[in-house]
Amino acid sequence: MKQKNRQVELSYYGLYLQKYLIENHPDKSSDKDFMAVREDLAADTFEQARLVGYSVEGAQELAMKALLQGLHFSEFRTVIDILENEFGTNVPAEKVRRLALVLLPRLKETFSGYPLSDDFALSSEYDSLYSELSGTIAVYLDEHGI
Template sequence: METKKEPSYFRLKLETYLGEHFPEMMSDNSFITTRADESLTTYCDAVAQGFSHPEAEVMASEVLYQDLHFSKYDTLVSVLENEFEKELPSPLPERLTPMLLKNKAVQSVFNKYELTDDFGASPEYEKLYTELTGTIVLLIEINGLPTVDSENMT
């Protein structure tokens, strides 16, 4: 009888993080497995070298979240929540974002920028944010997407 292997702590931690910030990557099983294994190896090596468990955890987390600090998903949710709050009340931003991530116009906006881990703190972030806002306005208009008309909500 084959025993099912329990997912590792690092795999669960990564899957939770991806689910919240990179839902488009949830199906990339090889990435998740590789990254979780690398984190576990880092943790074990650190403990073997005499680091404390909390220190080893920090090192393993650095490996686990490498290149995953800037999220296109979070950026789109932020644009929708901040710029389209009246037209697209919650939970619409979270529901629309996966569709927007697949949209060619939105993808081409993201492709103009080098999205590094610290991109959110760069001056380029404001340009990206503004460009995404304009692109979403156009998508709503061109496609006649239903939005909530705030004037008729009395």
């Protein structure tokens, strides 16, 4: 039986998206179909923008906007920020990511009570969410430790 060595080639957009998802949306970082659709959309957006006269920089801006649409607000990144900002003296840096992954399913109900969108972190409701999450995380850490 012959085994073929196959390399998966990702474009600039694919590599950028993969890194972004790992850092901000780890639940989506292994979804190859999702990433392929976004990668194609960004490349097509860039191409179409160039064809209608956008500069390279303008076309790139539109492509990146298409690539990351709906991904700017990250529940995972919010939990990490809270752990680092509010519990940094109690939670060692090397445990933050792992703890955030454990906490995230427990915080879904809290997140569901807010209208999350790309610009949610800029809204007045963000502070309320941040406070509510901080309290829930504090209770979890008191009950379970780190």
